[in-house]
Amino acid sequence: MKHNRYFEDKVQSLGFADADGDATVGVIDPGEYSFGTSRQGRMNVVSGVLWYRVPGKPWLSAGAGAGFDVPAGVTFEVKAEVPVAYLCRYR
Amino acid sequence: MKHNRYFEDKVQSLGFADADGDATVGVIDPGEYSFGTSRQGRMNVVSGVLWYRVPGKPWLSAGAGAGFDVPAGVTFEVKAEVPVAYLCRYR
Structure with missing residues (x-):
């Protein structure tokens, strides 16, 4: 298990791997953040509401139980x- | 946000607080662990299957989306x- 810290610790995650591949669970403190992706992934919200914008799309929101796909290299x-x-799962 | 480590880092969590109170999201690596509780809480499994035994009950399991209550002081x-x-929520 790996502990990751970003944006002065305002975004932190715990990375693990299981039969479905690599994943992280994490917490995003209030704020706005840009992430660059190296791998394709699926973000699922576990608690709270996350606003997100992926290239070519408007701002959208996902609440607990909902999520969105993020392509690689964006x-x-x-x-x-x-x-x-x-919870973020990588493909 | 607070990063917690237990059992030689095999259980780690990130603590946060929102309108619903205090919560942690975490990862439990394969193994068996005993936790003492100071506060009442609800454990919800986000990924994987967790076996658990609370006082007076047999071993039970919870998969993703399921969970169980843990009393204070046990x-x-x-x-x-x-x-x-x-995801663990405290009451």
């Missing part, structure tokens, strides 16, 4: 007004 | 055969 933005817990 | 046991991601 920059995407997220915005949280409350702390958001998420 | 010791409970969990057992993971694969890495398990969870």
